[in-house]
Amino acid sequence: MKYAITLASFRKIEPIEDTLAMLAKQGYDAIEMFGEPSEVDARKVLDSLKSYSLSVCGVTGMWGSISSDGWKRRLLSSDPVITQASEQYVIDCLKMCNILGGHEMNVCLFADDIQGVDRTHRIISANEKEHFAAKAVPIMRRLSRKAADYGIQLVLEPLNRYSTPYCTTAKDAISIAQRVESLGVLLDTFHMNIEEDLFKDAIQSSHKFLRHMHFADNNRKMPGFAHIDFSTILRSLSEIGYDGCISFEPNIPDGNYEHATKYGLDFVKRIAELHDKSTSA
Ligand code: LER
Ligand code: MN
Numbered sequence: 001m002k003y004a005i006t007l008a009s010f011r012k013i014e015p016i017e018d019t020l021a022m023l024a025k026q027g028y029d030a031i032e033m034f035g036e037p038s039e040v041d042a043r044k045v046l047d048s049l050k051s052y053s054l055s056v057c058g059v060t061g062m063w064g065s066i067s068s069d070g071w072k073r074r075l076l077s078s079d080p081v082i083t084q085a086s087e088q089y090v091i092d093c094l095k096m097c098n099i100l101g102g103h104e105m106n107v108c109l110f111a112d113d114i115q116g117v118d119r120t121h122r123i124i125s126a127n128e129k130e131h132f133a134a135k136a137v138p139i140m141r142r143l144s145r146k147a148a149d150y151g152i153q154l155v156l157e158p159l160n161r162y163s164t165p166y167c168t169t170a171k172d173a174i175s176i177a178q179r180v181e182s183l184g185v186l187l188d189t190f191h192m193n194i195e196e197d198l199f200k201d202a203i204q205s206s207h208k209f210l211r212h213m214h215f216a217d218n219n220r221k222m223p224g225f226a227h228i229d230f231s232t233i234l235r236s237l238s239e240i241g242y243d244g245c246i247s248f249e250p251n252i253p254d255g256n257y258e259h260a261t262k263y264g265l266d267f268v269k270r271i272a273e274l275h276d277k278s279t280s281a
Contacts, residue, residue, distance in 0.1 A: 001272055003027070003265060004057045004247040006214075008034035008066065013255045017048045024052035026262045027269075032060045032247050033100055035093040036067065042099040049100070057245045058104030058152070058212070059097040061090070064163050075139050076111035076132055076166060083139070090143050090154075098150040104212055104245075105147065106157040106186045109136055109166040122161045132166040133176050140180045148182060155186040155212050160194040168195045170202040177209045184211030188249065193218045193228055200236045207240035213247065215268060220251040222264025231271050238275045246272075 005028055010019040023031065031049070033040065033056055049056065064070045075086045093105055111132060114122075124132075140154065147154045156173045167173055170192075173185045185206050189199070196202040203210065215233075217226035224230070248264060250257075 001243075002029045002057065002245045003269070004030035004032055004245045005261065005265075006032040006034065006060045006247060006249045008032070008060050008062065009248075009250050009252050010257065013252065013257070016045060020045075020048050020052050020054060022258065023261070024054050026258075027265060028054065028261075030055045030057045030245060030247075032056070032058055032249075033096065033102065035059045035062045035089075035096075035105070036069075037092040037096040040096060042096050046100055056097070056100040056102040057247060058102040058106075059093045059100075060249070061093060061106050061108060063108040064110055064159070074110040074112065075107070076109055076135055078112055087139065087143060091146055094147055094150045094152055097152055103151060104153050104155055104184075104186075106155050106212065107140070107143070108157050108159050108164065110164045111166060114165070122165050124165045129166065129172060133172070136166075136176050137179045140176060140183055144180055144183050153182060153184050153211060155184040157186040157188060157214070158191060158195065159188075160191040162194075163191075170196065170206045174206060174209055183209075185209040186212040186214060188214035188216070189223075189228055189230075189233060190214070190216040190218065190220055190249070199229070199233050203233065203236040203242075204240060207242075210240070210242060210244065212244050213237070213242070214249040215246055215264075216249050216251070220249075222248060222250045222260045222267075224264050224267035225260065230268060231275075234268070234271050234275050238272075238279060 063073050073086045074082050077083050144154050158167045158173045177183045217223050218228050219226045
């Protein structure tokens with residue numbers, strides 16, 4: 001298993017080089033570069049990565065409110081200027097990913113803001129979901145082909161309803177991935193905890209498409225700091241023979257991440273090793 005972490009989590013804390021030095025010391029294998037190509041000097045980062053023997057698994061798309069420009073990134077907007085800019089955004093990220101030697105980029109589906117919905121229990125009907133899924137298919141086909149030119153696979157990530165309601169479950173993502181050649185799925189434990197019935201079922205049903213995992217606890221802290229059952233998740237991943245990255249995606253509200261990133265990584269590694277021992281015994 002390869003253990004990675006999203007650099008977006010550290011973006012506001014310190015220069016990238018300092019984060020890389022710490023993560024390498026703590027035992028991470030790889031990073032996910034944040035998808036802000038105009039802010040990243042990819043060749044400089046590549047030099048630092050080499051000196052710390054860290055690799056890049058891919059790029060985290062900065063969709064939605066995680067970035068000040070996120071609102072512009074709406075692949076399902078009804079405004080063609082916005083959709084074209086959003087597709088160009090993915091292409092710019094693919095170019096950066098390619099320079100960094102990464103092989104994946106996540107896509108999350110946003111459309112225009114829905115007026116008049118209950119923002120607390122935001123859900124859309126199955127018919128509306130299918131309408132947006134059908135709209136997503138040709139876009140994802142175009143972008144997946146472009147990604148393949150760079151040796152990169154796009155992975156569709158369901159988010160939770162409070163972020164965007166168009167693709168919120170493994171089932172939603174699979175329904176699109178089945179219609180797009182070479183599109184994979186990324187499952188994120190934080191979002192799954194809100195939207196899925198069972199972690200185990202969501203993982204098992206995704207086995208043909210699952211290429212990447214984001215790990216965070218139910219409060220977006222590192223695993224082991226709240227109450228998601230990572231043992232069940234890791235057992236389910238082992239049962240489907242998952243061999244992709246486990247990439248941590250924590251929120252780090254203050255600069256003191258050293259204990260959390262080390263504790264969370266060791267916590268997950270310990271559980272994974274226990275499962276490995278019990279399956280090989
Ligand atoms: C956002 O909540 C998220 O999970 C990210 O992976 C989006 O790129
Ligand atoms: Mn995620």
